[in-house]
Amino acid sequence: MRMTPARRLAVSAAAATAVVAFAVPASAHVTVQPGDAQQGGYTAVAFRVPDESDTASTVKLEVNLPMDHPMASVRILPLPGWTATLEKSKLDKPLKSHGQDITEAVSKITWTADDSAKIAPGQFQEFKVSLGALPTDTDKLTFKALQTYDNGDIVRWIDEAKDGQPEPAHPAPVLTLTKAAAAAGDHHGGAPSAAATPSAAAGSSQDAQGDKQTAAKSSDTTARTLGVAGIVVGALGAGLGVAGLRRRSNGSAS
Template sequence: MRSTPARRIVGIALATAAGVVALAGPAFAHVTVQPGNAQQGAYTAVDFRVPNESDTASTVKLEVNLPLDHPLASVRTLPLPGWTATLEKSKLDKPIKVHGNDVNEAVSKITWTADPGTKIAAGQFQEFRVSIGPLPTDTDKLTFKALQSYDNGEVVRWIDEAKEGQPEPAKPAPVLTLTKAAATDAAADGHHVEATTSQDAAAHATVKSSDSTARILGVVGIVVGVIGAGVGFLGLRRKGDSAAS
């Protein structure tokens, strides 16, 4: 009979641990831009990370709208096997200066469409890499509204913008935070930046791997701690029962 409270404690500990793991999951479910920050005025490469949220359908298209209020003169997609990328351009209301030249139009939309037999299936995610720049210097963020299409006809609209002081919206748009360049930094040249893309990609991959590992270890640590607390309490209770006997 004395084992009943002990089982109850262990059961509560396991339920709590499961809840922690469940809460950790939604952070990975949004369509996001990775890494989430870059330097103003620079050229950079980012990934649009797209998880498949459906258990019954697969993702077959991604549409990303680029902001025309802060247009990007250079937009290039990295070839991705099984996917076809299409870039749409729009005329700018006001030309922008890039390296002393007037730019009258900019890419306003990128669409990745899965080739036959290709998809993001349940439990999977895909990353769509883009080189962009120069990043604007008169704003601290760029918002990329995205549409995720499934093979059952469903379209998820990741277009809601977060507002300060309010909870995160259910379908937030991917956001790239822009930080000011250091005073000692020289103005980056587009060709020079693109020449270092391979090194940047390797560093980016390392950062992503470290970040994912840290998240997983953090969740595991919480789970182990909760279970350990339950087992420790059980041990103390047994010692108390032995002393009473």
Template sequence: MRTLPARRLAAVALTAAASVVALAGPAFAHVTVNPGSAAQGGYTAVDFRVPNESDTASTVKLEVNLPLDHPLASVRTLPMPGWTAAVEKAKLDKPIKVHGSDVTEAVAKITWTADAGVKVAPGQFQEFRVSLGPLPTDADSMAFKALQTYDNGDVVRWIDESKDGQPEPAHPAPVLKLTKATAGDAHGATATASPAAGAHGDSSDHAAASDGDKTSSDSTARTLGVVGIVVGVIGTAVGIAGLRRKSGSAS
């Protein structure tokens, strides 16, 4: 009879561990930029990684807004079978200099729309690749506000900006961190490629591509934190159960 409380305690601990994982799960499913960082002043290629978070609906459209406070002269989308990319440009209030020439407009928005019969189904994700540059030299990050549309009409707005010292918002905007260029970077670029690699929205003869595909360090840290919590809960339950068994045997 003395073993029943220990079993119940173990069951409660396992339930608590499962709850921790369930609560932490949605934090891993944000729309993100991968890789999550690039060198200031250079050209790079990034993937906007879009997980399908619904159990009953599929993703059929992604809209990504590019910040015009730090306009990018060269923006190209990688052709992707089954999806159509539309690029919208906007006039700049103040022209920017790129390789000695004035650039008066920049890409403000990219919209990917799925063709008939194409979708990102539940349990799947899709990556939308873009080459960008030159990246600003006077900023340490760029936020790309995104809208994810499902085939049932639901729209998830990934537009909230994270702030230091505060909890992560429910729907954070994808962020590309910008690091100081090093001597090893070619013209401050993280990677370079032939202009033929891109297909849409370019306003310069320069483009870039990167083979790196890294998961953000924030996601990794959250994963390790969840694993630590689960292991701690289970370990505590096992320890207490052992003590109860020893106590029962001694009495």
């Protein structure tokens, strides 16, 4: 059967489309969840690892920590079926942590699965880590990772994304760092409360003292008024008593 030019062109286009579709990488990547944390604090993250193979299972994950921004505290959450090892590296400049000098920090974490814990095709796994204190002089941390399959294939998630360019085929997991929230009233033009200022405290003390003096004066005035009233009443009583005695004396004389 002779193939017409039009049919020949259609077959070629279909073949090219199939090749392109096969070459497009899967959209799922090794990522950090959640993708952001606060500078200077401590956080717990999970490295989410999907298995992108149709036939092979993931048996190992290696995560490299950024040594240009080392962290003094790195701890892992045990994961059944996986053995984790932490490697440390010497620091050029010691870290300060709780008043102590830290001369080495974790630079790499490796998780290795036993036969019952492999990540099978169509599945994913999360590897949880506690990190801190997070740096305050950068807005992101990049964790380059290697994913190993049981058929020997290794996918290197180490490419760094660049602004204005398409996402690389195998981007490295990135943790975005945000600035710590300012305390209420700080850097927002808000005035501190009157009770918190020395002048307000002094004013309150003076007001309290003035109230005490006013109350004392009022009490003294009341006492004086009652005293005068008592004297007047006493005088009237004495006058009435004298008048009564005089009447009795006059009656007896007559």
